Amino acid sequence: QECSRFCLWDVVGILCLLSVAAALDFKYHHTEELEAYLKGVHAAYPSLTHLHSIGRSVEGRDLWVLALGRFPTHHKIGIPEFKYVANMHGDETVGREILLHLIDFLVTSYRRDPVITRLLNNTRIHIMPTMNPDGFEATKVPDCYYTRGRYNKNGEDLNRNFPDAFENNNASIQPETQAVMNWIKNETFVLSANLHGGALVASYTFDNVTGSLKGYSRSPDDDVFIHLAKTYSFNHASMYKGMGCDRQTFPEGITNGYSWYQLEGGMQDYNYVWGQCFEITLELSCCKYPPADQLEKFWRDNKAALIEYIKQVHLGVKGQVTDRNGNPIPNVIVEAKGRPHVCPYRTNEHGEYFLLLLPGTYVINATVPGFKSMLKTVEIPDNTGNFSALKQDFSFSEVSIRSRAASCPKTPLYQDLELASAATKPTLHILVLMTVMLVAFK
């Protein structure tokens, strides 16, 4: 009978998928194997995972993302979104494989390991093993040094391809970059890392600067970024030692991106400036594409760091902004005093905000542009172990306040800041607010 034949094949298919999910080898997974693995994990853990493609590469390969969590298919109010992106340089391959092992570890530890269970119950974790599948396939054999596989099929470096906060980036935006930009726009990402190779260091924003600033390009959240980078380096088997590769040394295994070398159009600056997401760049191997027999060691060296870093998404303070009737107000600017983001951080469609801050006392300012502000002093405890940031809601006493979407300019934002002394910075912030209001109410 037709049915029983199909049913039999279904069973065989599911068994095959389960066996794929059960046995993840330490080897390189090319496009078909990578897809088969991700589909197998989803089939084996359908309620814990959500597999989707956020777009296609130039050569038409899917850009797969596996989301994991208690509610993997959609955002839940109060649950922060986290992401890992690997292999944006196609010839830097360690991240691609260790993210598959991270997936394996997360799904097999759920409901067995109490820490991983709490992490997945309270966090939505998005994992993109490769942002540049074409570049990976173009790199035929393991090679420690730079190859053409770094670039996408059009020869563009994807980590130079994003809009830049400091200067006009003339590179034409590639399909892989556009897919990631859309993804960032559609999710409220709070924390993220992108995984590279060719060095051993955790590098943090900014990568660029206007003019010729000497040595260090500091963001308003420099303390948080240093903490995030150190969380990774000190939980890594050796990164914290700062030996780097060859003759490079990085004290404590971290560096400001610009201090190391200046680059334009990088993904981490884009996330921080326009995505409201704190991202760092992890360089995980001196050899960009090491032999497969070293992958198991790379996974062991990075496992604890990958988990501890995800937990940091629960730093700081989060909450919802509502009107008197409890309706959420989107696009309210919510920031900690003294830390102005030049493109201000705004509440999402559910009126939610997430601010990564180290323990301490802060004044949080919620502003409906052109209407009014509300200030609250908060005492942020050291609570990443609780898997929840401090909760602080804001309720405006009016009804039906609407805050129109304030679109952030796509052109360089920080140029004027360089001219400003520390004393004039608040004025500049007001100028920026006024610009946002003008855009909002035009």
Ligand SMILES: [Zn+2]
């Ligand atoms: Zn790279």
